[in-house]
Amino acid sequence: MDGSAREAIETSWNAFIHVRALCPAARQSFIGETGYQSPPWYRQRGASYTVSLPAPINPEHLNRLREGASFVNRSFIITMAAILEAYDIVPYRVDPNRTLDGGDHVQIIKWLRNRYAHGEYEYDETNDYHVQTRKLLEAVLPGVAAETDGFPASIDSVLEPLKDGVLRYIDAVQRLA
Numbered sequence: 750m751d752g753s754a755r756e757a758i759e760t761s762w763n764a765f766i767h768v769r770a771l772c773p774a775a776r777q778s779f780i781g782e783t784g785y786q787s788p789p790w791y792r793q794r795g796a797s798y799t800v801s802l803p804a805p806i807n808p809e810h811l812n813r814l815r816e817g818a819s820f821v822n823r824s825f826i827i828t829m830a831a832i833l834e835a836y837d838i839v840p841y842r843v844d845p846n847r848t849l850d851g852g853d854h855v856q857i858i859k860w861l862r863n864r865y866a867h868g869e870y871e872y873d874e875t876n877d878y879h880v881q882t883r884k885l886l887e888a889v890l891p892g893v894a895a896e897t898d899g900f901p902a903s904i905d906s907v908l909e910p911l912k913d914g915v916l917r918y919i920d921a922v923q924r925l926a
Contacts, residue, residue, distance in 0.1 A: 754836035755919050758829060762912055765825045769904055770796035772821060775814035779806045790905055822902040823866035829915055830862035838922050849921040853889050854914025857882065865900045872899025889914070 770791035779785060784801040791797070806814075833839045833855060845855035860882040865872075873879050879900075886901075887894035893906045901907050 752923070754832055754838050755916055757832045757836065758912065758916060758919070761825065761828045761832065765821065765828075765908075766791060766794050766904075767796045768821050769818065771798050771800060772814060772817045774818055774903075775806075775811050777811070779811055779814070780808060781805050819870070819902070822904065822908060823870070825908060826858060826861050826866045826902070829858050829912065833858070833915070833919075838919055845918060846922075849918055849925075851914040851916070851918030851921060853885060854911050855918045857885055857889060858911055858915060860885070861900065861902075865902075870900075 770787035773785070773788050773791065782802075783805050784799065786792075786800075787796055787798045802810075833845075834841045839845045839855055839859065845852045845859070847853055847856055860878070864876075864878050864882050872883065883894075883899070886907075890907060890910055893901060893903070893910075897903075
């Protein structure tokens, strides 16, 4: 293996950061504003934008910003799973080797892709697959899991650690090749 899968994940992550810097997690305080700047977390990663709007943000705009951010987060989950499959790191309908470093991270990404990003988007505590995914998330990211419900997809506390685990898994698989 030549490192192309790792490069594809890193390129996707960089694009993801820039898109989310333009469409950050919108807070109630955005209502009435006619613009916003990328939050510090994004600026620290080289994605610094100032967005000027033609009219003040209203509750409908706020909801659309939130939907956009959620859509982009789900798209990144789908992209990571697709890259793992496209580069034959973990083929479609095959589970990762969870004994390898990052194996549980990859399993979460594959499950989130099928059970969240391509699914109903909302956690259903009566769905055994959702419960199974949540339990693994709690095991892998216990601090985040303790502070959230359902399928959290925060860029900094969930998606970045999952991405880092995916990269470790890619490295582990390549060492075995």
